[in-house]
Each structure stands twice: as C-alpha cells, then as structure tokens.
Amino acid sequence: MKLLGMLLLFTASYNMFSDSKVLYSIDFSDVNTSDPRGWLKDKGFTKIESAAKDQNKLALSFSDNSLVFDTKGQIFAFMLNPSMHINNAKKIRITWGVNTFPVGASYENGIRNEALMVYVYFGDKDRDSGSFFIPNCPYFLGLYLGQNDTVGKLYTGRHFTDGGRFVCVGKPQTGVTVVTEYNLADGFKSAFPAEKSLPFIAGLALEVETSSTGPAKAFLKKIELLN
Numbered sequence: 001m002k003l004l005g006m007l008l009l010f011t012a013s014y015n016m017f018s019d020s021k022v023l024y025s026i027d028f029s030d031v032n033t034s035d036p037r038g039w040l041k042d043k044g045f046t047k048i049e050s051a052a053k054d055q056n057k058l059a060l061s062f063s064d065n066s067l068v069f070d071t072k073g074q075i076f077a078f079m080l081n082p083s084m085h086i087n088n089a090k091k092i093r094i095t096w097g098v099n100t101f102p103v104g105a106s107y108e109n110g111i112r113n114e115a116l117m118v119y120v121y122f123g124d125k126d127r128d129s130g131s132f133f134i135p136n137c138p139y140f141l142g143l144y145l146g147q148n149d150t151v152g153k154l155y156t157g158r159h160f161t162d163g164g165r166f167v168c169v170g171k172p173q174t175g176v177t178v179v180t181e182y183n184l185a186d187g188f189k190s191a192f193p194a195e196k197s198l199p200f201i202a203g204l205a206l207e208v209e210t211s212s213t214g215p216a217k218a219f220l221k222k223i224e225l226l227n
Helices: 002-018 036-042 184-191
Strands: 022-027 047-050 058-063 066-071 076-081 091-100 114-127 137-145 164-170 178-183 201-209 216-226
Touching: 036 047, 036 058, 066 114, 066 201, 091 114, 091 137, 091 184, 114 216, 137 178, 137 184, 137 201, 164 178, 164 184, 178 184, 201 216
Parallel strands: 137 164
Antiparallel strands: 022 216, 047 076, 058 066, 066 216, 076 201, 091 178, 091 216, 114 137, 114 201
8 A cells, every 4th residue: 555655646747747848958967067156157047146157155066966056155146047938837847855944044033045046137127126225126925944934924025125036845854855836926926916827937046145154065966838
C-alpha cells in the first residue's frame, strides 16, 4: 500500500507538471564556471547591484548542481534580468532550498529579510516606489522560502506599497531541495484586483537581504515559467 501510494503521488505530480508548457527556463545545474556573475550576465541578469557585486559580501558559486548564495553578514544584494517579454505565463516553478535561514526574519513581524527571493515583474507600466531614492518599477510579486510567515499570504513591504507584494511560498527544512509551483495569475489577481488582466512577464530578479538579521545561505537549481 505504501508503494502504491508513492506511485499515485508520483503520477499525480507528473500529470500536474506535464499539463503545462514551459515558456522560459533557466537551469543553474551542471554549470562549470568560476565566474557566476559573468554567467548570470550572459543569461540576461545584466543589472547586478549593491552587495551582489562583492564576492566578500555575497559569495556566489556553482556547487551540487545549484547556484549557491552564501551571505556573509548584513547585506542587500540584487540581480535583475530587465529585458524579458513573455506572454501567457500563468505559473512559475522554482527548484531551490535554504541551508541557513536568517535568524528572526519574518514579514509578519516587519523583519523583511530572506535568504533568497525570486521577483517576477509584470508589464511595462511603472508603479511608484514610494521613495525618491528608489527607482519606480512595474508590478511585481516576490517569492521566498521562510520559517515564520504564513504560506500563501501576500505581504506589503516598506516601499512599492501600490505595485509590489511578497509571498512566502514554503517552509522547508534546511538543506532540503523543494519544487515550488506558484500560480502567478491567481497571485496577481489577489494582489492587484484593480487590474483586469495578467500582463506579460517583463523581468526576473534574484535578491538576498539580511540587513536586519545576519548570515544566510540558499541555493537555486532552476526557474521555469509555465502557461
């Protein structure tokens, strides 16, 4: 019975994934380079900002078929692919995990830090950041793995209160690889109900923030956009 249950679970998972067409994929496994930042730029992540520029603050490496983000202290790091235009992407699938969560991080409690966040940007209409010092940008959803937040709940940050939401998409055990499939169409509709339709995907970003907490470590194997 246990084996039958495992087979049924595998079949259900396979069918769920196979029903969707992959519109975009970036695979961080089987990469052999000592220059992760150069590799990311070649893949379209041309804007590498803040601590992401400094290997001593954010150590990036390819290891165990993953891109590893090893945060050395209290930092903010940001890597953006700003030049995408993908229509009809309704879901995102991320294969990833966290080795070390930033201690005390919780959007619920106003400590907006994470070991790794994947941003999805929608459309070409800039929204107000709420700060003179932070550039405006299109609508976005920021997805992260956490320990202390409610899975699926949309959180509002200090900035981009009009056009940005953050959502904890899982609470995995440390060191465990998980596959997260999130419905972007439903998330966007819930976050921004005034918009009548789902815009095209305009960009992806990777962010690490431990500015209020401390060291963290995460890994990323693959990002896929699905119809």
